[in-house]
Amino acid sequence: MPAMTMIQAIRDAHFVAMERDSKVVVFGQDVGFFGGVFRCTQGLQEHFGTGRCFDAPINESGIVGVAIGMAAYGLRPCVEIQFADYMYPAYDQIVSEAARLRHRSAGDFTAPLTIRMPMGGGIFGGQTHSQSPEALFTHVAGIKTVVPSNPYDAKGLLLAAIEDDDPVIFLEPKRVYNGPFDGHHDRPLTPWSAHPLSDVPEGYYTIDLGSARVHRPGNDLTVLAYGTLVHVAQAAAEETGIDAEIIDLRTLVPLDVDMIITSVVKTGRCLVVHEATRTSGFGAELSATVQERAFHHLEAPVGRVCGWDTPYPHAHEWSYFPGPDRVGQAMRNIMDEQMTGVIA
Amino acid sequence: MPAMTMIQAIRDAHFVAMERDSKVVVFGQDVGFFGGVFRCTQGLQEHFGTGRCFDAPINESGIVGVAIGMAAYGLRPCVEIQFADYMYPAYDQIVSEAARLRHRSAGDFTAPLTIRMPMGGGIFGGQTHSQSPEALFTHVAGIKTVVPSNPYDAKGLLLAAIEDDDPVIFLEPKRVYNGPFDGHHDRPLTPWSAHPLSDVPEGYYTIDLGSARVHRPGNDLTVLAYGTLVHVAQAAAEETGIDAEIIDLRTLVPLDVDMIITSVVKTGRCLVVHEATRTSGFGAELSATVQERAFHHLEAPVGRVCGWDTPYPHAHEWSYFPGPDRVGQAMRNIMDEQMTGVIA
Amino acid sequence: MNDTSRQASVRLRIPEPTAHTDLVAAAGTRCVAIAGEARRPDLDENAISVASMRDHVIRVLDDEGNAVGPWAGALSRSELEAGLHDMMLVRSFDARMLRAHRQGKISFYMQCLGEEAIACASQWALKPGDMNFPTYRQQGLLVSSDYPMVDMMNQILSNTHDPLLGRQLPVMYSSKEHRFFSISGNLATQFVQAVGWAMAAALDGSDAVASAWIGEGASAESDFHSALVFASTYQAPVILNVVNNQWAISTPEDFARGAAATFADRGLGFGIPSLRVDGNDYLAVHAVTAWAAERARTGLGPTLIEWVTFRVGPHSTSDDPTGYRPDVAGQFPLGDPIDRLRQHMVTCGEWDDTRQTALQESVDQVVSKAFEEADSFGSVMRGDVSSAATMFDDVFATMPPHLVEQRAQFERSQRLQNEGS
């Protein structure tokens, strides 16, 4: 199996999906002729023609609105929003339309579409190329939210998303596009080729939306993570020497509650990590869920390490980013049961 | 002091604010000549002229974008979105612009504006006249989110919001516009005039954004609520006979954490209620916060009673609405410590 | 703040429409149409050339009921009768629903009084397979496509037979079979979806056409722009219908239109051929829609049509227009489309009072019968609704675990509640 970066895996998923199903169409800003600013759709237009992959005007609401109309017709659009930070103009079409079309028409019309968007920071992108808006999707009934953390999952999840009969938000943590970034920005980047999860099978395979994955087994503390933070948590576990079980959620809605609770029942401790702002982040839902379902097993409160409640800064990116130091400190606090109040 | 409905109190707050400060301008759809579909701005155009209160085209992004420009100039716009369900087209301007302008310009430009919107269900409005999108605001750094539950608070909070130097989202629970609805839709509505919180002082007063209020003191269980659900919780407490302390949060960001934790430390039990969909609702943040800060005082997991994770239905509104029965059952469960898993 | 040293001549223009006080005059000034005067552009004429007609409102029926000019003549006698029938059926239906509202049988309703010609004639000009993306004021599309009236009523009553299972507000119909896209409560969103549907049809090699609908007020929304951008760039086979009924709830059309002379002008800015048409003239609506559909079907791209009409009734049953405009009281400020078509048929010698009375009785009877049937299935007001647990269905194609669990909790809480009471 060839070692692929996450970008290559995503591109490959597009090729496989478009070969298998002529109803799959791909479009977005700079997606056609050029192949996308992150090159995730490179080669598609050349291979499949302008009728299957094309450039779109800079209008996110239009891109999603048009995709909904196409999906209602019977196509399976997979569109790109250039950065998750630019999804807001499309938010109405996503929330009020794609998410509710099946329900409000009692199944008469549906919106099987996939909306891809690069998310997260760590690329010195400042406040409009760094955001993690997953919680703005998880609150909305009728859409699924997916966040892969590695090439293997990215391909399998994207193929599942495109096949899914409902709208799927597919968030791509761009900091790990080219390597499994562990949060140590001052160290050289490991390329994907050195990582087992870059072994991406050729051809078709899917990963169920709604299934999490034990990224690292452990006994003392459960860490719930997704996207880039999976690798940061891994680094923190190694550096602290804490026997942490890291669960890569992969899909946030539907959530693999069983795997989460099984792990917390075993470890008795839980830390939730994400890059998005803390207040009302998806970590709140995870924390609430864990304490609701595993309260009597918990030996310490569920902790959260998140982005601060500020815009994502440019120069202070690494002070904002929940890196292995902050995650490690929180893991230690939870192990020491010294945690009172909020975890940093 | 005259007894006022919440609509009258909101209207009165506008009059007071506009009299005190000529920089306050008010606009929105049907807001000017007619005075708003809920009549909250009735009489303003006649009294202050078309230059202070006027109708706007049906374009929420434009309404908020224009208000931001006006606020940057030095005015203090207070605009209405006709229903919270229609705020999505304005979401980009709220999240990417109003919320971040002060920060990104290092205080050079600011956006002191108030965005009012009726929220919540219980009026047979179906999925687009019933939503409670508060969690979509609380996740965003740089905006304050306010939800009054009664006429007295509505006036004082709205005056504080308009005076505030930052953007404030002012969510008006429309089900209690005309009376303190307790969730029993099949019983006659009590008018506000019969309720002490309809005693609204004339003239100017404010309520600090960030201060909650003990709506009903109690010792056995803390209920965290806001808007309509404050009254539902009250009914549930009375009907179950549980000695619940009901805290009306009034502002969600900034949150009055001290009052919440003081109460939970006292009662040892906590229930969170809201009408919005459960997953990633603001209740998740409340639950997470409470277990983080009062873990060792909790005798049972923090419970949540919320809207289901479906669109707000029309005919089945009362099956969706977290009424006093569901809230009461959850209160009993928590008291019985029988709660395992999720609370209905 | 006010720097008086700078004596400015800038005064913000806040539109102060005369419509608030003299609505007939206001509407009249903008809608003078001389029947037969407007020419019929070639199908492939470009937007600028078509715009030479921008001072004209296309009208076929003159004041005496004659069909005149280049847009006249496409409909047979039986088609005219069908058109009259459809419009009268819509009006009778609306009247019955308003009565049901007054009787407390339904909670909400939206009529299209005075605007019946637009949806009815437009539908007649489309072909099977074409798809409408309507607003809440195009019930005529369903009526004209023989959608079972009883199902419309079931939806409005949210009763046990509501095809939408009580999920939607009354009048928010959906029928894929009848090429009527699910109505959204959010304005304008469907306008750009229609463009996407049309693009998909073209990509798919079909010659189906999408017909997008929007009110003049909602044309101020951003998705109107998105729709025009995509329709223009990809030359989508779509008809972009802007229904200018002069009002958006309490707000006169001036606020959405701004300094443009017409809503048709918006299309001009995108190179989209755009026409302005008397929307109360069944023949004009039919002819222009057929023209636009033909353009789309032959690969000539989108057409924007401003239908000039008048919202004779309140915005909805929740609205009382006396707070913002003079009472219309049975007037049709821009003409009654039903009466105009009837008069034309009389003028043509193909109609008389006897037939008219018979037709009226027949449509009223259809409506009565349908309502009797629908009423027998109950209503949400009386608690006769689909099973509440169905609200958990159709959130997703397959119910995910958290909804299975929530449904179980719901059922448990219902049980407890029933035991308690």
Add this chain to the structure above:
Amino acid sequence: MNDTSRQASVRLRIPEPTAHTDLVAAAGTRCVAIAGEARRPDLDENAISVASMRDHVIRVLDDEGNAVGPWAGALSRSELEAGLHDMMLVRSFDARMLRAHRQGKISFYMQCLGEEAIACASQWALKPGDMNFPTYRQQGLLVSSDYPMVDMMNQILSNTHDPLLGRQLPVMYSSKEHRFFSISGNLATQFVQAVGWAMAAALDGSDAVASAWIGEGASAESDFHSALVFASTYQAPVILNVVNNQWAISTPEDFARGAAATFADRGLGFGIPSLRVDGNDYLAVHAVTAWAAERARTGLGPTLIEWVTFRVGPHSTSDDPTGYRPDVAGQFPLGDPIDRLRQHMVTCGEWDDTRQTALQESVDQVVSKAFEEADSFGSVMRGDVSSAATMFDDVFATMPPHLVEQRAQFERSQRLQNEGS
């Protein structure tokens, strides 16, 4: 799905711009402008009447460097020299920043090569108190308003003297004092805010004008529409600048423009007088901006201006245009604005090579000196930044408790981290 029984002639038009392969030809075909030919409308001429000029691109400087026609003649000798100075300063600044990027001193930069005239001449035509709402390609506005260049560089370096405290991506300047609204990374949002600012000025009785900026690609965004709706309805004193530099990253302007002939046509749809101007002609930019500002200032409302120009450089330092268009390699496909103004001054007998060389040396020195100073304040690449705890400031006017607490946690975690290492 493909119903072959219906043989459709509909084929979706996906623009396949020649620009991908022959960009000079593509740009040229759309931008033929004959100097002096376009008339100068009266200030109060309406949009339709102004639109009679829609086939013309307003141009003042002819190929020999003469200023001709009704738009010529407003600028004095010293003003011309100032204009040349500003544009050369911008270009020198851009060149220095690109070098700094190659040297690894900054992470990101966006130049405006070939578009210098637009911002520089526009700023010159505005008055103190007017407010710009720029995009990232209007550095000329700051340079021409004598904003300290060292502060621009401090912002780009995100160093200890960055006026924005390291919060923003390089080039996202903000200066209220210099009437330069904080740049947003989100396209088009500022366009409608400018209209709001202008409305506020008018409400406040000021005669200040807002100048809104957008790229031709971003004009497809919804907020472009919102801006036009509000500007048209309230007749706001605003200049709506659309900079058509032919490209939006890799996408030729065709995708945003669609079937309209020009971007100026968009304004026509709103009854907003709209002009198309040679953006590489300093004199034309100045004259038309002054005209539009005068319209706004005298209460005649908004003006839309399409500036025809060419993005000579890559989109940003992150972009490599060889992936989507032929190499421009030192060409200025629609002319070099600096050289054109220089030639005009030479033609007028007011300039020569000696002066040119001296000016070049002087601007280069200003840039060098500024960069030396800025560089001495360090850069984010070397870790010389404002205190990280400042990121908690300015989220709100007053820091609420949760941010006070988070800042304390941040400081504690920094301490622990330093102890640990």
